[in-house]
Amino acid sequence: MPAYETVIGLEVHAQLNTESKLFCSCSTKFGNDPNENVCPVCSGMPGVLPVLNAKVVEYAAKLGLATGCTVQNKSVFERKNYFYPDLPKGYQISQLEQSICTNGVLTIEVDGEKKDVRINRIQMEEDAGKNIHSAAENASFVDLNRTSVPLLEIVSEPDIRSAKEAVAYLKTLRSILLYLGISDGNMEEGSFRCDANVSIRPFGQEEYGTRCELKNLNSFRFVERAIEYEVERQIDLIEDGEEVDQETRLYNPDKNATFTMRGKEEAHDYRYFPDPDLVPVQVDDAMIAEWQGQLPELPTEKRERFLDEFGLPQDDAELLTAELAVAEFFEAAAESYGGKPRKVANWMIGELLPYLNENGLTADRCKLSPEACGPGQTARLRRHFPEDR
Ligand code: ADP
Ligand code: ZN
Numbered sequence: 001m002p003a004y005e006t007v008i009g010l011e012v013h014a015q016l017n018t019e020s021k022l023f024c025s026c027s028t029k030f031g032n033d034p035n036e037n038v039c040p041v042c043s044g045m046p047g048v049l050p051v052l053n054a055k056v057v058e059y060a061a062k063l064g065l066a067t068g069c070t071v072q073n074k075s076v077f078e079r080k081n082y083f084y085p086d087l088p089k090g091y092q093i094s095q096l097e098q099s100i101c102t103n104g105v106l107t108i109e110v111d112g113e114k115k116d117v118r119i120n121r122i123q124m125e126e127d128a129g130k131n132i133h134s135a136a137e138n139a140s141f142v143d144l145n146r147t148s149v150p151l152l153e154i155v156s157e158p159d160i161r162s163a164k165e166a167v168a169y170l171k172t173l174r175s176i177l178l179y180l181g182i183s184d185g186n187m188e189e190g191s192f193r194c195d196a197n198v199s200i201r202p203f204g205q206e207e208y209g210t211r212c213e214l215k216n217l218n219s220f221r222f223v224e225r226a227i228e229y230e231v232e233r234q235i236d237l238i239e240d241g242e243e244v245d246q247e248t249r250l251y252n253p254d255k256n257a258t259f260t261m262r263g264k265e266e267a268h269d270y271r272y273f274p275d276p277d278l279v280p281v282q283v284d285d286a287m288i289a290e291w292q293g294q295l296p297e298l299p300t301e302k303r304e305r306f307l308d309e310f311g312l313p314q315d316d317a318e319l320l321t322a323e324l325a326v327a328e329f330f331e332a333a334a335e336s337y338g339g340k341p342r343k344v345a346n347w348m349i350g351e352l353l354p355y356l357n358e359n360g361l362t363a364d365r366c367k368l369s370p371e372a373c374g375p376g377q378t379a380r381l382r383r384h385f386p387e388d389r
């Protein structure tokens with residue numbers, strides 16, 4: 001048994017796929033020309049007032065309900081004050097003390113073992129813009145298209161004990177977001193981002209060690225590697241009789257190492273206070289009940305049903321339910337291939353999924369209808385992604 005135990009708490013930012021921004025009617029569309037999706041509200045002009053997008057409240061509540069949180073009847077937006085060129089107002093509107101959802105739990109599975117990770121809270125907040133540094137023009141530019149696009153921040157308790165568990169937590173959470181249809185969960189495009197708080201302590205010690213916060217983890221593989229590196233670094237420090245400094249560190253994938261970004265002394269004091277331009281968010285029990293009734297079958301429930309209904313092995317059921325589009329494809333294909341769901345599952349796992357992976361495709365873009373799919377159809381499958389040839 002190793003001498004030290006790893007302790008991890010994750011802060012995830014998920015971009016929501018609403019049509020419009022959090023406090024104005026600007027489009028959230030990705031890929032428009034810089035500063036096309038901008039108005040006086042999201043560009044921080046003085047004298048304008050934010051108006052809350054009701055869809056965001058619904059989405060936040062639904063994620064809360066799907067993760068066993070209490071949805072609060074009253075929550076409060078606060079201003080998080082700091083200066084940065086991509087933040088025209090000089091503050092981010094966020095939640096903290098009175099967040100919309102609290103005290104949830106996410107059940108993860110690692111090596112066949114189930115484990116509950118508690119969720120501290122889910123808060124609604126706005127995204128910042130983007131700085132673009134151009135070497136060619138020797139200049140920096142600010143694109144405010146992303147400014148005030150709605151995010152949910154999901155904060156876990158420090159219940160995670162390994163890099164593997166951290167990845168399982170992230171995959172489970174992402175899968176729920178996709179099933180709810182409230183986020184595209186695209187990590188490369190930044191719509192699913194994660195900061196990992198990592199500390200170690202001698203086995204058996206109750207008190208937590210000093211943590212470092214790792215930023216810039218934009219793939220599952222980087223999350224795993226960054227945490228593994230960081231744990232080794234902290235163990236080395238302690239073994240050498242030194243101390244871990246509480247700091248924010250950046251992961252560099254090229255070097256596969258983490259580096260100091262800012263220490264505790266440079267930690268920001270954000271001077272949070274309730275936003276005087278926004279009234280508290282009220283949701284009554286009838287609304288919460290209605291949203292509860294609208295929840296789709298969630299990944300775990302679907303997996304259980306695939307085990308029962310189709311008699312799939314555990315691993316297969318897991319692979320086929322991780323993404324909603326894949327699960328739906330399987331159900332349709334299994335039905336049309338009457339009575340041989342295991343054969344369809346084998347074909348999908350052995351041929352379709354690797355094919356999608358290799359070609360960067362998703363099941364919902366497969367032009368071959370599930371009805372026409374199935375064992376022995378791989379050659380046809382290859383002809384059915386015409387736009388990707
Ligand atoms: P802060 O207010 O300083 O951001 P929080 O209590 O909100 O601190 O914690 C932020 C994140 O850090 C949470 O996900 C939490 O689980 C995690 N965390 C807190 N303490 C530790 C620790 N000692 N080791 C690892 N993670 C921790
Ligand atoms: Zn706007």
Ligand code: MG
Pocket residue numbers: none
């Ligand atoms: Mg915090």
